[in-house]
Amino acid sequence: MENYRIYGATGEWEVVIGLEVHAQVTSQSKLFSGAATAFGAAPNSQVSLVDAAMPGMLPVPNRECIRQAVRTGMALNAKINSWSRFDRKNYFYADLPQGYQISQLYFPIVGEGEIDVVLDEKSPETSTKTIGIERIHVEQDAGKLMHDQHPTMSYVDLNRSGVALMEIVSRPDMRSPAEAGAYLTKLRQILRYVGSCDGNMDQGSMRADVNVSVRKPGDEFGTRTETKNVNSVRFVMAVVEAEARRQVDVIEDGGRIVQETRLYDPDRNETRSMRSKEDAHDYRYFPDPDLLPLELDQAFLDECEASLPELPDAKRARYEGALGLSAYNARVLTSDVETARWFERLVMATAANAGKGEAEVAKQASNWLTSELFGALNKLGTDLASSPVTPDSGAELLGLVASGTISGSAAKQVLELMLESGDGAAAIVTREGLTQTSDTGAIEAAVDAVLAANADKVQQYKDGKEALFGFFVGQTMKAMQGKGNPGLVNEVIRAKLA
Amino acid sequence: MMADLTDLGVAAIRDGVAQGTFSALEVAEAFNANVAAAGALNAFIVTTPELAIAAAKSTDARRIKGEALGLMGGVPIGMKDLFATKGVQTTAASHMLEGFIPEYESAVSQKLWDAGAGMLGKLNLDQFAMGSSNETSYFGNVISPWRRKDGGNAAMAPGGSSGGSSTAVSARLAPAATGTDTGGSIRQPAAFTGISGIKPTYGRCSRWGIVAFASSLDQAGPMARDVGDCAIMLEAMAGFDPKDATSLDMAVPRWEAGLNADLRGKKVGVPIEYRMDGMDPDVAASWDQGIAWLKDAGAEIVEISLPHTKYALPAYYIIAPAEASSNLARYDGVRYGLRELPDGAGLQDMYAATRAAGFGPEVKRRILIGTYVLSAGFYDAYYTQAQKVRTLISRDFAEAFTKCDVILAPTAPTAAFGLGEKSDDPLAMYLNDVFAVPASLAGLPAMSVPAGLNREGLPLGLQIIGRPFDEQGVLNAGLAIEARAGFVARPERWW
Numbered sequence: 001m002e003n004y005r006i007y008g009a010t011g012e013w014e015v016v017i018g019l020e021v022h023a024q025v026t027s028q029s030k031l032f033s034g035a036a037t038a039f040g041a042a043p044n045s046q047v048s049l050v051d052a053a054m055p056g057m058l059p060v061p062n063r064e065c066i067r068q069a070v071r072t073g074m075a076l077n078a079k080i081n082s083w084s085r086f087d088r089k090n091y092f093y094a095d096l097p098q099g100y101q102i103s104q105l106y107f108p109i110v111g112e113g114e115i116d117v118v119l120d121e122k123s124p125e126t127s128t129k130t131i132g133i134e135r136i137h138v139e140q141d142a143g144k145l146m147h148d149q150h151p152t153m154s155y156v157d158l159n160r161s162g163v164a165l166m167e168i169v170s171r172p173d174m175r176s177p178a179e180a181g182a183y184l185t186k187l188r189q190i191l192r193y194v195g196s197c198d199g200n201m202d203q204g205s206m207r208a209d210v211n212v213s214v215r216k217p218g219d220e221f222g223t224r225t226e227t228k229n230v231n232s233v234r235f236v237m238a239v240v241e242a243e244a245r246r247q248v249d250v251i252e253d254g255g256r257i258v259q260e261t262r263l264y265d266p267d268r269n270e271t272r273s274m275r276s277k278e279d280a281h282d283y284r285y286f287p288d289p290d291l292l293p294l295e296l297d298q299a300f301l302d303e304c305e306a307s308l309p310e311l312p313d314a315k316r317a318r319y320e321g322a323l324g325l326s327a328y329n330a331r332v333l334t335s336d337v338e339t340a341r342w343f344e345r346l347v348m349a350t351a352a353n354a355g356k357g358e359a360e361v362a363k364q365a366s367n368w369l370t371s372e373l374f375g376a377l378n379k380l381g382t383d384l385a386s387s388p389v390t391p392d393s394g395a396e397l398l399g400l401v402a403s404g405t406i407s408g409s410a411a412k413q414v415l416e417l418m419l420e421s422g423d424g425a426a427a428i429v430t431r432e433g434l435t436q437t438s439d440t441g442a443i444e445a446a447v448d449a450v451l452a453a454n455a456d457k458v459q460q461y462k463d464g465k466e467a468l469f470g471f472f473v474g475q476t477m478k479a480m481q482g483k484g485n486p487g488l489v490n491e492v493i494r495a496k497l498a
Numbered sequence: 499m500m501a502d503l504t505d506l507g508v509a510a511i512r513d514g515v516a517q518g519t520f521s522a523l524e525v526a527e528a529f530n531a532n533v534a535a536a537g538a539l540n541a542f543i544v545t546t547p548e549l550a551i552a553a554a555k556s557t558d559a560r561r562i563k564g565e566a567l568g569l570m571g572g573v574p575i576g577m578k579d580l581f582a583t584k585g586v587q588t589t590a591a592s593h594m595l596e597g598f599i600p601e602y603e604s605a606v607s608q609k610l611w612d613a614g615a616g617m618l619g620k621l622n623l624d625q626f627a628m629g630s631s632n633e634t635s636y637f638g639n640v641i642s643p644w645r646r647k648d649g650g651n652a653a654m655a656p657g658g659s660s661g662g663s664s665t666a667v668s669a670r671l672a673p674a675a676t677g678t679d680t681g682g683s684i685r686q687p688a689a690f691t692g693i694s695g696i697k698p699t700y701g702r703c704s705r706w707g708i709v710a711f712a713s714s715l716d717q718a719g720p721m722a723r724d725v726g727d728c729a730i731m732l733e734a735m736a737g738f739d740p741k742d743a744t745s746l747d748m749a750v751p752r753w754e755a756g757l758n759a760d761l762r763g764k765k766v767g768v769p770i771e772y773r774m775d776g777m778d779p780d781v782a783a784s785w786d787q788g789i790a791w792l793k794d795a796g797a798e799i800v801e802i803s804l805p806h807t808k809y810a811l812p813a814y815y816i817i818a819p820a821e822a823s824s825n826l827a828r829y830d831g832v833r834y835g836l837r838e839l840p841d842g843a844g845l846q847d848m849y850a851a852t853r854a855a856g857f858g859p860e861v862k863r864r865i866l867i868g869t870y871v872l873s874a875g876f877y878d879a880y881y882t883q884a885q886k887v888r889t890l891i892s893r894d895f896a897e898a899f900t901k902c903d904v905i906l907a908p909t910a911p912t913a914a915f916g917l918g919e920k921s922d923d924p925l926a927m928y929l930n931d932v933f934a935v936p937a938s939l940a941g942l943p944a945m946s947v948p949a950g951l952n953r954e955g956l957p958l959g960l961q962i963i964g965r966p967f968d969e970q971g972v973l974n975a976g977l978a979i980e981a982r983a984g985f986v987a988r989p990e991r992w993w
Contacts, residue, residue: 049602053828055595056582056604056707060743090824090872092849099827154845156832284872286881289714289821291743 004176006214008248014217015244016224017174017210019236021187023166023197024141024205025068031140031164032059032102039203043157051162053097058290061086065164066294068196069109069138070304072166075194075311076133078113080304082296084137086288091281094156095143103139103167105285109294110136115190116313117182121331131183132171141165166197172211172221177237184208184233189312193337207231210264212243213257222247223257227264227271239264243271315340323347323362329370342384342391343369349395354402361398368398372412376419388422389415397425407486410434438485440492443476446484447492450475461497469493503528504670508573508727509754511673512614515557515572522554522561522572526616529574533618533671538993541656541665543579543637544587545619550574553616560614568614569734576666576675579620580627580659581607581718582707586617590709591625591635594829594836594856604707605739606676606718613734618672621662625858626826627683627711630930632661633921634860642691642914643669643989647955652916654956657687663721664691668989674722674731678708680715681814682910682934685946688721689909689959692948692987694976695721696728699966700941701746703732704739710825712818713744715938725947725976729753732969748967756970759978762796766975767902771807772933774911780952781908788906788949788960788979795978802898802905806890810936813891815928816871816884817939822861823868829856863924892940899965904975907933909946909959933961943969947976948985957987 006013030037033050050057073080085107088100113133120127143161147154168187174180188206191197199206208231213224225247227239242264247257262271310318312334319330333343346369350361373394377387389397397414400406406414406429417428429435437443450472451458461468472493477484503525506514515522530547557572582588582600589595603611611617625634632640632655642656642665656665660677664687667675677684679697688695696719703718710716720731733753739745768789773782793799831837831852838851857865871880898905910930920927937944943966946959960979964972 052833054582054600054602054834055588055590055598055709055828056600056705058706058742060741088824090827092827092830092846094830094832094845097828097833099830100824282874284824284869284874284877286820286824286872286877289712290710 003217004178005217006244006248008252010252012217013214013244013248014175015240016172016213016215016221017180017240018172018224019170019174019180019184020209020211020226021168021170021184022207022209023168023191023199025065025138025164025166026196026198027062027064027068027164029062029064030162031062031065031138033162035162037163039200039205041159043155044159047158047161051097051158053099059102059288061291061294062164065138066109066296067300067304068164068194069136069166070296070301071194071308072168072191072196073110073113073136074305074308075190076110076113076115076136076168078133078136079111080296080301081107081109081111082301083107083293084109085293086291087285088288090284093142094154095145095161097143097158097161101140101142102288102291104137106287107293108135108137115183115186117179117186119178119182129173129179131173131179134169134171136166136168139165139167172213172224177240180210180240181233181237184236186312188233189335189337193309193311195309201231201233204231208236210236210239210243212240212247214244214247214251223259225257225260225262225271227262228274230264235264235266238266238269239271242269246271309337319362319366323359323366325363325366329366332370333366339384345391346394346398349392350398353395353399361402364402365395365398368394372415376415380419387419389418393418393424400425400429404438404485404487405429405436406434407436407482407484410436410482434483436483436485437480438488440488443480443484443488443492446476446479447472447489447496450479451496458497469497472497504532504673506673507723508570508674508730511573512567512569512571512730515561516567518561522557522616523551525572526550526554526574529618529672532669533666536669536671536993539641539643539665539669539671540638541622541640541662541669541671542576542619543589543591543622543662546586546617547619549586550616550618553611553614557614557616568612569730570610571614573614573673574616574618575610575731576618576621576663576672577607578623578660578663578676578678580623580678580709581676582709583607583617583620586620588620588709589636590627591623591637592856592858592861593636594852595709596636596836598835600707602707605704605741606708606735609737610676610731610734615734618666621660621666621675623662624659624683624860626709626822626861627659627678627680627716628822628860628864629658630682630686630927631655631915631917631920632658632687633917634658634858636858639917640665641917641993643991643993644691644914644956645989645992654914655690655917657690657910657914659683660687660695660721664688664693664695667691667693667721667723669991669993670988674720674727676718676735677721678711678716678718679938680711680717681818681938682931684719684721685934685944685959685961686910686930688946689948689961690914690957692957692985693721693723694725694728694945694947694980695719696732696945696969696972696976697937697943698732698736698969699746699943701744702736702943702969704737704742704745706739706741712821713825714821715818725945725973725980726754726757728945728976729757729973746967751970753970753973756974757977758974759981760796761792761975761978764797764904764971764975765800765902766792766797767800767802767898767905769802769804769807769898769905769907771804772907778912780913781911781958784949784952784958784960785906785908791979791982792906792975794982797975797978800902802901804891804894804898804936806887806894807936809887810891810939811928811932813884813887814931814935814939815867816880817888819864819868820872820881821868823865823872826857826861826865829853831856860924888939891936895936895940895942895963903965904968904971905963906975907961907963909933909961913952913954913956913958937961937963942966943972945972945976947979947983949979949983950985951987957985
């Protein structure tokens, strides 16, 4: 991999990046209250007395949120702290009813871990980089303020207030926009596999604070800025690029980088100062006296461990190894947990239908899924999640091909009709009369007719123009309206021309 | 006409109602009348005679149907206005929450209503429970029913923060009342007014629905005429609550049934560090008397040491304000309570104006102290050190309890002082908590029982501190003192 460099008037600069990712924990209720967490509910319809910080209300930790954070830590090969503690981060804001956020500063629930990212899929061996995870802690989300609803007043929606977040803090281990993008993509992939966060960045359930500094290669770390709440992989990469460029320009113009919080403006592709460290809050962190330290027993940890699914890297290796898939197919099919699930159901059903082992049908299934179905869905402008073809109906189609009932070309036609109508493969084949014939008598008759009608080409073939073989096959298939078993057709023609 | 019903305590009322000697309605009406006539004491912020009547009628109806009446069946009580009561204004004696009517009922008050109690009204207190004399209430100070026997008419402090509670029980406005104790707020007012009060082990009573002062210290408990009544009412108030993460997941003992004043085989510890130079001679004499009484009850007296006692008060006045500064951040004018919105004010201006107007001087002082000790650069020097002291104090007690079963000490260094005598000197006021605070920091059960009167005719209390969860041991020692003190003094009615 070539090193990413920013070229300034004084030479080359290196960018140093760390990400703090806020991931909303997938759970029915909030971190410390029983209120619901569904996205898109009417404003202030999911607010308990605790979330509104009514006098005398108390937080009680939600076991499921803790469980999800622990499972996430385990998936990132991180140290799980069986003793952790909640702290209060104190500041006043209208979206923060308690006047403090319950978080974990001093003793987070998850310690150091790591993520391997591949930067160049063409040569994964030489482009894999390990990005360190410093910690994961759980904390409450704030509410939402709307300033555009009234000329002089702001509106507050507390639905999100108290929702559980995991803050996943990386080490400053990334050195290019591509690395930052790859890290965030991989992290999102793992979270979705684990099921601890839905990763919906456009709904705000995953967002990143991007820490960027620049330095001359080999120098000490420079002063960093933190660009808050960046909500897509693309924007994270853009922030790194824009902010690194800005910092180089500032320094080369004789200026100095101030440690500050910045915001990204996607319309102008630039970051803007939000507040500097000088007017930063003193958050007065201290242990939340409403909560006892969180102590996780071995049974709980064991259950978390046992509940972990196969993770992306392991799955990808298994697809390539045990299932014999191409590297490309293995990567595509494991990129998202839902795709992998779809594929595995397809393989399972296909193998069951054929009475074969999964390894025997996996390759065919993966090729059909990645080229035929993805292609067809792409053409329709839709995706797997909303596909009318299910893994079971796909397996039915693959079974018809494997048994020789229909030809590969007919299968394409059947798939189109399945996507159109939602009907099953066998029903369509019957209705459309697409069953291929393996009747050698009929095939021989058709071949004889084609060879007789093209005596000149038969001669040319015999004179050495072997490319004409395909012509005879095509003509025979055409004569049989595509229903001839291609294997048999080939066989018969070869015999007759011998 | 039978004896005045308002002279009866919890057990006598409960039993009398159950036996049909009198009706719960008669009891409620009698106490309602006393409450109505006692405006001069300013013990209540709001009175709710209709709720006391409704509860009484319900109890009487259950009795007629032969149904169980509950631990507190037919007993009207006063509710400290720190407990959220559904549909009834809950203020914490602050302007900030003036007019605030909760849509929820605190866990402890709900348990009391479920046990058959009825509510006479919401009792005055120090604002947000911060004070030792009830002078910080936004609704004016409570006047103790007691007066010095010096011919003067000086108004006396009823103690604090549960000063409305102590006054109401002492003046026969209620047979019992709820209190909360963060650093002595049940025990010190009980001592000042000649009644009994117990702060149970931290976690015994749910904090859910109690306006928070200092979460790691706040604990509810009963205040009543005698030890037996405290046992009954504590039984009704205590119990595990999944809505409070610090609640103790333990069964509630049958304290009333377990009462036993025979202390043979028990050891009573007397902490040497509590005997301070220049101690009030009446207080010292009362303590000695208490030692003699417990010896008479069969206990062995042992000297114990609690070496970190002198650091308890400073540690308390770091930890409690630190927690309070954060707990009180929610009063911001955004969602409920007072909102001051000067013309053209932005959000920060509204916060400042609201909190400036909504909090009294003592509350502001503690928010400032708490904010200061948690600030970057000061946190380790103050908060962390105070937490270490707290751990050492707990260790002191744990060590002491290897040598004794309960500890006997004065409740407060003095009897009640006059209103205004200490209000200009916060430190002198804080010093009044010196004997109460260590048990709070260690989360231990502790109670105050009346021991007699000082030379001015004012009540003095003795404090019993027990092991964690050993409320029974505390109550039993209290009962032994009560049996020997024969405390029957009561304030002469002047209001």
